[in-house]
Each structure stands twice: as structure tokens, then as C-alpha cells.
Amino acid sequence: MNATILSIGTELLFGQIVNTNAVYISKRLQIMGINVMYHYTVGDNPARVRETLEHALSLTDLVIATGGLGPTQDDLTKEIICETMGFELILHEQTHEFLIDFFKKYKREMTDNNLKQAYVPDGGTVFTNDAGTAPGFAVEKNGKTVMAMPGPPREMMIMFEEHVVPYIERMSDGFIRYKLLRMYGIGESALETDLKEFIDNQTDPTLATYAKEGEVSLRIASKRKTAEEAQDAVDSMMKKVEEIVGDFVYSEDDEDLHEVVGKNLIDLGLTIASAESCTGGLFAKRLTDIPGISEVFDRGYITYSNQAKVEELGVSEDTLEKYGAVSEETAVEMAMGTRENTGTDIGISVTGIAGPGGGTKEKPVGTAFICVSYKDENIVIKTDSRDRGREWNKNWFCLSMYNLLNKVIKENYL
Numbered sequence: 001m002n003a004t005i006l007s008i009g010t011e012l013l014f015g016q017i018v019n020t021n022a023v024y025i026s027k028r029l030q031i032m033g034i035n036v037m038y039h040y041t042v043g044d045n046p047a048r049v050r051e052t053l054e055h056a057l058s059l060t061d062l063v064i065a066t067g068g069l070g071p072t073q074d075d076l077t078k079e080i081i082c083e084t085m086g087f088e089l090i091l092h093e094q095t096h097e098f099l100i101d102f103f104k105k106y107k108r109e110m111t112d113n114n115l116k117q118a119y120v121p122d123g124g125t126v127f128t129n130d131a132g133t134a135p136g137f138a139v140e141k142n143g144k145t146v147m148a149m150p151g152p153p154r155e156m157m158i159m160f161e162e163h164v165v166p167y168i169e170r171m172s173d174g175f176i177r178y179k180l181l182r183m184y185g186i187g188e189s190a191l192e193t194d195l196k197e198f199i200d201n202q203t204d205p206t207l208a209t210y211a212k213e214g215e216v217s218l219r220i221a222s223k224r225k226t227a228e229e230a231q232d233a234v235d236s237m238m239k240k241v242e243e244i245v246g247d248f249v250y251s252e253d254d255e256d257l258h259e260v261v262g263k264n265l266i267d268l269g270l271t272i273a274s275a276e277s278c279t280g281g282l283f284a285k286r287l288t289d290i291p292g293i294s295e296v297f298d299r300g301y302i303t304y305s306n307q308a309k310v311e312e313l314g315v316s317e318d319t320l321e322k323y324g325a326v327s328e329e330t331a332v333e334m335a336m337g338t339r340e341n342t343g344t345d346i347g348i349s350v351t352g353i354a355g356p357g358g359g360t361k362e363k364p365v366g367t368a369f370i371c372v373s374y375k376d377e378n379i380v381i382k383t384d385s386r387d388r389g390r391e392w393n394k395n396w397f398c399l400s401m402y403n404l405l406n407k408v409i410k411e412n413y414l
Contacts, residue, residue: 001033001034001035001061001062001168001171001172002034002035002036002037002059002060002061002062003029003034003035003036003037003060003061003062003063003064004036004037004038004039004040004056004059004060004062004063004064005021005022005025005026005036005038005039005040005063005064005065005066006040006042006052006053006056006063006064006065006066007019007021007022007039007040007041007042007065007066007067008041008042008043008044008049008065008066008067008068008077008151009041009043009044009067009068009151010043010044010045010074012041012043012067013041013042013043019041020153021066021067021151021153021156022039022041022066024153024156024157024160025064025066025156025160026039028160028165029064030208030219031178031180031219031221031254032165032168032169032176032178032221033176033178033206033221033223034062034168037059037060038056038059038060040052040055040056044068044074044075044076046076046079046080049068049076049077049080050080050083050084053065053080053081053084053146054084057084057144057146061143061144061145062144062145062146062147062168063144063145063146063147064146064147064148064149064164065077065081065146065147065148065149066148066149066150066151066156067150067151068148068151069117069134069135069136069148069149069150069151070117070134070150070151071111071113071114071116071117071133071134072113073113075116077148078119078120078121078137078148081121081139081146081148082121082139084146085121085139085141085144085146086141087121087122087123087124087139087141088121088122089119089120089121089122090119090120090121090122091118091119092118092119092120092126092135094126094128095117095118095120095126095128095135096115096118098128098133099114099115099117099118099133102133114133117133117134117135120135120137121137121139123139124137124138124139125137125138125139125167127147127149127159127162127163127164128159128163129150129155129158129159130158130159130162131152131154131155131158131159132150132152132154132155134150134155136148136149136150136159136163136164138164138167145171147164147167149164172223174223174224174225174230175223175224175225175226175227175229175230176221176222176223176230177221177222177224177227177230177231177233177234178219178220178221178222178234179219179220179234179235179238179252179253180217180218180219180220180252180253180254181217181218181219181220181238181241181242181249181251181252182215182216182217182249182250182251182254182255182256182257183215183216183217183218183245183248183249183250184214184215184216184248184250184257184399184403185247185248185403186216186245186248187211187216188209188210188211188216191209191216191218191245191248192209194244194245195207195218195241195244195245198237198240198241204222204223204224204233205220205221205222205233205234205237206219206220206221206222207219207220207237207241208221213392213395213396213399214395214396214399215257215399216248217254218241220234220237220238220241221234222234222237238252250403250406256286257399257402257403257406258286258287258289258290258402259290260406261287261402261405261406261409262287262290262293263290264406264409264413264414265293265296265297265409266290266292266293266295266296268409268413268414269295269296270296270345270346270409270413271296271297271298271342271343271344271345271346272287272296272297272298272344272345272346272347272348273297273298273299273300273301273338273339273341273342273344273346273347273348274287274299274300274301274338274347274348274349275300275301275303275312275313275334275335275337275338275347275348275349275350276300276301276302276303276349276350277302277303277304277309277325277334277349277350277351277352278326278350278351278352278353278354278368278393278394278397279350279352279354279394279397279398279401280302280304280394281300281302282394282395282397282398283300283348283350283398283401283402284297284300286398286402287300298342298343298344299342301313301338303334306320306325309325309330309333309334309351312337312341313333313334313337313338313341314333314337314340314341315330315333315334315337316333319333324363325351326351326352326353326363326367326368326369327351327369328369328371328380328382330351330369331349331350331351331369331370331371331380332349332371332373332378332380334349334351334371335347335348335349335371335372335373335378335380336373336378338373339373339374345374346372346373346374346405346408347372347373347374348370348371348372348373348401348404348405349370349371349373350368350369350370350371350397350398350400350401351368351369352366352367352368352369352383352393352397353365353366353367353368353393354390354393354394354397355387355389355390355393356389356390364384364387365387365393366384366385366386366387366393366396367382367383367384367385368382368383368385368393368397368400369381369382369383370383370397370400370401370404372404372405372408374408374412375412379404379408381400381404383396383397383400385397
């Protein structure tokens with residue numbers, strides 16, 4: 001099945017907000033085996049929305065639109081979809097009652113234009129909105145399907161997972177099952193080379209590699225007559241893949257590396273504290289994005305200056321003078337000082353050169369030292385980024401911290 005993603009909103013064209021919806025939908029569709037052929041972004045102009053929708057329908061059988069479902073005059077997405085597809089709008093009583101209750105609950109006046117959100121295509125499938133007020137919907141006609149979802153990303157994502165995914169699965173003439181393996185420490189070209197035999201001879205399951213900053217993903221997908229057959233095919237291929245590149249796999253469920261580490265810390269009850277220099281708190285920020293991490297994460301130090309390293313973590317001034325702030329020795333003392341201060345099971349540290357300045361021939365920009373202090377051991381590594389810029393370097397350092405921590409946990413606690 002081929003699809004078009006249609007993003008509606010003048011604010012997208014003006015660059016006032018980033019179009020994260022298209023990225024999310026594209027990623028989810030490709031995992032499901034749906035080919036995303038086109039992305040279109042159009043402002044809140046009825047004629048242009050209609051023209052773009054008609055063009056998208058001429059190219060693909062599925063169009064997924066986001067935005068323009070709100071109560072204001074420029075929210076005209078469903079009206080235009082109905083006109084284009086030949087559907088009438090009718091009052092959806094369930095949504096109407098929900099809106100009345102919603103405004104009563106929050107003691108807000110329900111103005112006349114809010115009622116507009118309760119109208120849906122007659123004959124369409126309504127997608128309830130569990131994170132907002134505007135419902136989405138799907139309509140089908142003459143072999144074409146159009147789905148519409150709200151523009152706010154949180155509302156869209158919840159609706160997509162709860163309603164769009166099951167709807168698409170029902171549309172399929174078979175059952176699609178897939179796994180997305182996340183890897184760190186191997187490049188996309190190396191992964192493709194290692195799996196060349198499978199990739200060159202693939203029919204079903206299919207394999208596809210995807211690269212992002214510092215990481216690689218591998219999608220394994222199968223479409224069979226039954227869900228069991230599809231799942232068995234995916235599982236069988238996954239075992240073969242992991243026999244070759246399993247050392248690089250950190251997730252079989254499309255989780256970020258920090259999520260995997262955070263969940264393991266919580267499940268094992270391992271307490272941790274961090275000390276960061278060049279990453280400026282990025283490690284701690286990502287860890288605290290995980291619900292429930294307060295059970296094990298004690299605190300994070302940002303010791304950017306040498307003085308801070310000495311005063312907060314007890315790093316020796318002699319060490320700094322002899323080896324420098326960016327050194328194995330300093331990283332070890334930072335991690336040990338973190339553990340001693342907090343009494344946690346694990347202390348992790350990073351010190352490096354994010355750039356663009358500050359590098360030397362011996363320690364160029366992109367160099368960092370990372371240490372994990374646990375039990376009676378201190379494991380330290382040196383990581384060299386390819387220096388694609390300050391943000392890239394900081395992200396690479398942070399990923400390297402999580403990768404080292406993940407290895408320590410797997411080898412010593414799991």
C-alpha cells in the first residue's frame with residue numbers, strides 16, 4: 001500500500017513550528033510495511049488544500065492528513081475532505097456530549113464555534129480524541145482512503161496508535177508483523193555488509209536499514225495469511241540477524257538507548273548519579289524523561305569548570321594540572337567523587353571537548369573520556385566523535401555514556 005502524508009497549517013509553512021507529525025507518521029508507516037511516497041505541506045487555504053488533496057489521491061490509495069480539525073474558521077480540513085470525497089457532515093452525538101461535559105468540567109464557556117468539532121462525515125469511521133477535543137476520522141470511496149487527525153502532536157500520536165494502526169491493519173489483505181532492532185556501535189554500511197546474504201535474497205521477511213545520529217535501526221517485516229505465520233517469520237529472521245550482529249543490538253522494541261538503561265536501573269533497583277562537563281546535563285535530562293526514574297536517580301552534577309570539579313566532586317588539583325580536565329584520570333575521579341558524595345551504586349562521568357574550539361593535536365575536538373564507577377571497579381573509555389559540530393559531539397558523548405552504562409549493567413547485574 002502506498003501513502004501520502006498531508007500536513008495542513010500555515011504555521012508549518014512559516015516555520016513557526018516544526019512538522020514532527022510527518023516524521024512520526026512516516027516512521028510508523030514504514031515499520032508497518034506501508035510505503036510513504038509523498039509529503040505535502042499546505043497552508044490554511046481551502047482551494048490549495050483541495051487541490052493538494054485531489055493530487056495526493058491521484059497518486060496514492062491512502063492519504064493521512066493532520067491539522068485543521070479545530071473550531072476556528074480556518075479549520076476546514078474535514079469540510080474539504082467531505083467535498084472532495086462526496087460525504088455529508090452530520091452531528092456526532094457522542095462527541096457533542098463529550099464537548100458539553102468537557103467545558104463544564106473545566107468551567108469554561110462553550111462557544112458556538114466549538115460545536116463545529118462535533119460534526120463528522122456521514123458513513124465515515126470516527127476516531128475519538130483521548131487527548132483533546134477534536135475527533136479524527138477515516139473515509140473510504142472508490143478504493144481510496146483518507147484519514148484525518150488533529151495537528152497537536154500529542155493528540156495525533158495517541159490517536160494514531162489507538163485508532164489509525166488498527167484501522168490500517170484491518171485494511172490489509174494479510175497480517176503484518178514487524179520488529180525494529182536498535183543498534184549502537186555499528187554503521188549502516190557495515191550492518192548492510194554483514195547482512196548482505198539476507199538483504200540480497202529477501203522476499204518475506206523484508207529487511208531495511210535506517211540511520212540516525214550515532215545509531216542504526218533494522219526493520220524486519222513480514223506479511224502472511226495469519227498473524228502467527230507473520231510473527232514466526234519475523235522471529236526466525238531476527239534470530240539469524242542477532243547471531244551475526246547481536247552484540248550491537250540494545251533494543252528489539254524500538255526503544256531509545258536511555259529508555260533501555262533507565263528501565264533496567266529501575267527494575268534492578270540500582271541507584272545512580274552523574275557528573276557531566278561537556279554534555280552540560282544532557283545525560284541527566286534524558287534519564288529524567290523516563291517515568292519512575294526518581295526511584296533510582298539521585299542527582300546530576302554539571303561541573304563545567306575545573307573549580308567545580310574540585311569543589312563538587314573532589315577531583316585533585318594535581319590531576320587537573322598533570323593530565324588536564326579532559327583525561328582518563330579526571331573522568332575516573334569525577335565518577336568516584338560522584339559515588340562517594342551520593343552513596344549510589346553507580347557513578348558515571350564525562351569530560352570532553354565539544355567544540356568548535358578547545359581542541360589540540362593530541363586531544364582534538366570530539367574527544368571525550370567517560371567513566372562508570374561501580375562496586376570496586378572503574379571502567380573508563382575514550383570516545384572520538386567525527387566532529388560534525390557541537391550538538392553532534394554532545395549527542396555522541398551522551399550516547400557513548402549510555403552505551404557504556406548499558407554494557408556494565410548487562411555484564412554485571414543482569
